[in-house]
Amino acid sequence: MLNLELLRREPDHVRVATRRRGLGTEFVDRILALDQERRATITAVEALKAEKNGLTAEIGRAADKKAAAAELRPRIAALDARIAEAGEHLPTFEQRIDAELADVPNLLDGSVPDGSDEHANRLVRASGDPPRSTFAPKPHWEIAERLGILDVERASALSGARFSILRGAGARLSRALGAFFLDRAARNGYVEIAPPLLVNRGTMWSTGQLTKFADQMYVVDGESAGEALFLIPTAEVPLTAMHRGEILAGDTLPLRYCAQTPCFRKEAGAAGRDTRGLIRQHQFEKVELVWVTLPERSFDDLETLARNATGLLDELGLPYRVMLLCAGDTGFNSAKTYDVEVWLPGADAYREISSCSNCTDFQARRAQIRFRRESGARAELVHTLNGSGLPLGRTFAAVLENFQREDGGVTVPDALRPFAGFASIEPDGSVR
RNA sequence: GGAGAGGUGGCCGAGCGGCUGAAGGCGGCGGUUUGCUAAACCGUUAUACGAGUAACAUCGUAUCGAGGGUUCGAAUCCCUCCCUCUCCGCCA
Numbered sequence: 062m063l064n065l066e067l068l069r070r071e072p073d074h075v076r077v078a079t080r081r082r083g084l085g086t087e088f089v090d091r092i093l094a095l096d097q098e099r100r101a102t103i104t105a106v107e108a109l110k111a112e113k114n115g116l117t118a119e120i121g122r123a124a125d126k127k128a129a130a131a132e133l134r135p136r137i138a139a140l141d142a143r144i145a146e147a148g149e150h151l152p153t154f155e156q157r158i159d160a161e162l163a164d165v166p167n168l169l170d171g172s173v174p175d176g177s178d179e180h181a182n183r184l185v186r187a188s189g190d191p192p193r194s195t196f197a198p199k200p201h202w203e204i205a206e207r208l209g210i211l212d213v214e215r216a217s218a219l220s221g222a223r224f225s226i227l228r229g230a231g232a233r234l235s236r237a238l239g240a241f242f243l244d245r246a247a248r249n250g251y252v253e254i255a256p257p258l259l260v261n262r263g264t265m266w267s268t269g270q271l272t273k274f275a276d277q278m279y280v281v282d283g284e285s286a287g288e289a290l291f292l293i294p295t296a297e298v299p300l301t302a303m304h305r306g307e308i309l310a311g312d313t314l315p316l317r318y319c320a321q322t323p324c325f326r327k328e329a330g331a332a333g334r335d336t337r338g339l340i341r342q343h344q345f346e347k348v349e350l351v352w353v354t355l356p357e358r359s360f361d362d363l364e365t366l367a368r369n370a371t372g373l374l375d376e377l378g379l380p381y382r383v384m385l386l387c388a389g390d391t392g393f394n395s396a397k398t399y400d401v402e403v404w405l406p407g408a409d410a411y412r413e414i415s416s417c418s419n420c421t422d423f424q425a426r427r428a429q430i431r432f433r434r435e436s437g438a439r440a441e442l443v444h445t446l447n448g449s450g451l452p453l454g455r456t457f458a459a460v461l462e463n464f465q466r467e468d469g470g471v472t473v474p475d476a477l478r479p480f481a482g483f484a485s486i487e488p489d490g491s492v493r
Numbered sequence: 494g495g496a497g498a499g500g501u502g503g504c505c506g507a508g509c510g511g512c513u514g515a516a517g518g519c520g521g522c523g524g525u526u527u528g529c530u531a532a533a534c535c536g537u538u539a540u541a542c543g544a545g546u547a548a549c550a551u552c553g554u555a556u557c558g559a560g561g562g563u564u565c566g567a568a569u570c571c572c573u574c575c576c577u578c579u580c581c582g583c584c585a
Binding site: 100103104106107108110111113114116117118119120121122126129130131133134136137138141308440 | 552
């Protein structure tokens with residue numbers, strides 16, 4: 062959520078930044094007008110309340126309280142009526158301001174390039190060239206189904222489209238990926254968390270997901286919970302919201318968390334896209350990396366975060382490139398986002414495998430995550446960052462496609478072997 | 494799921510319906526004393542919003558788990574919900 066004060070002070074700045082995303086800016090004047098009315102109302106109501114409190118205190122001081130109360134009651138009643146009348150529309154003003162403000166995306170960092178779609182994204186760096194294969198590379202689902210380590214048909218019988226069953230060496234390889242990612246996260250100083258996978262509405266709202274994924278959440282009726290619970294679309298939600306409402310000690314920052322969790326997404330707007338394979342699933346495993354950090358260093362931390370993600374691809378020997386998303390492509394919460402794209406030979410294309418964002422104070426304001434530089438100092442909002450490091454399914458696909466052999470087998474990348482316990486998957490699905 | 498107890502400031506803990514934004518203690522901060530440290534003593538120490546200021550100051554409103562009610566007036570009385578703890582049951 063944007064800072065209302067900033068919008069008040071520098072409306073033009075907000076207009077310019079929002080226009081860069083290709084969005085209209087009429088909301089600025091609407092919010093300012095509402096804010097004006099809201100403040101005038103508060104001033105009026107509070108003046109009346111002060112008057113009433115004065116009379117009430119007078120009764121308290123009186124020797125004969127009963128008599129004083131009887132005498133002043135009519136004046137107090139009149140004030141009550143005026144207070145109710147003056148404040149009648151206050152909740153409406155506040156709700157409308159909140160609603161307007163909740164729809165405004167984060168301000169973009171100056172380094173974000175202009176542009177409306179992915180074509181304007183800027184290549185930051187690339188690693189490894191797309192390999193020239195001596196045979197026609199297959200897409201990962203063909204490789205995996207032939208090896209008997211992926212079963213889409215039965216998964217769809219169990220749950221529907223966009224679900225999958227990993228089997229045997231496939232399940233083991235996937236587990237190895239998760240263990241590998243978590244191991245490297247730990248080495249890089251991230252604290253591993255095993256968070257809830259179901260969260261309440263307030264948690265979901267506080268990280269901006271209800272806006273970001275619109276109606277794409279799965280909702281579970283939490284019967285006894287009294288309110289519906291949401292299946293997390295990413296561990297970013299519980300990891301970031303973990304410190305909701307807290308004031309942290311400045312010297313404990315940055316906090317770095319990692320978690321491997323299933324992620325659940327409706328993919329409502331993706332009909333027809335990536336219908337085959339593991340690229341776009343309703344449920345997938347992911348290791349997420351989250352930073353809670355100091356404002357002055359958050360953009361440096363974003364670089365570190367992105368390096369933490371690409372370092373995994375380096376170790377696995379997967380070719381990739383890092384793109385700086387342009388204004389129109391940058392997500393709602395983010396001030397600046399790097400997308401890491403991995404090379405998929407079977408698709409003959411780069412596909413997104415990690416998205417690393419600096420949300421600056423945008424999530425922190427919603428979630429009210431603050432810190433003090435020293436005790437007694439003013440509480441300031443933290444900055445939050447998140448990035449995948451990495452998703453298991455898409456990395457699984459990338460490993461299969463990049464390390465497939467002509468005979469249909471798959472070589473396991475060196476870095477993964479200690480975690481997998483095998484060095485290759487043979488054409489018959491056995492491991493060696 | 495059943496029975497009981499409880500939620501007060503950074504922490505512990507008091508609180509007769511008005512003089513309580515809240516005693517007292519701990520911790521924190523500032524100061525005095527003091528070779529240093531420690532101790533002692535004095536002072537100070539919540540947040541949000543609104544008004545106000547060049548900025549401070551200052552004034553006002555609200556906040557004792559959340560929401561609602563009674564009352565001229567609620568931390569204190571009533572209702573609902575949430576959470577925590579203890580015991581029982583059930584379960585991985």
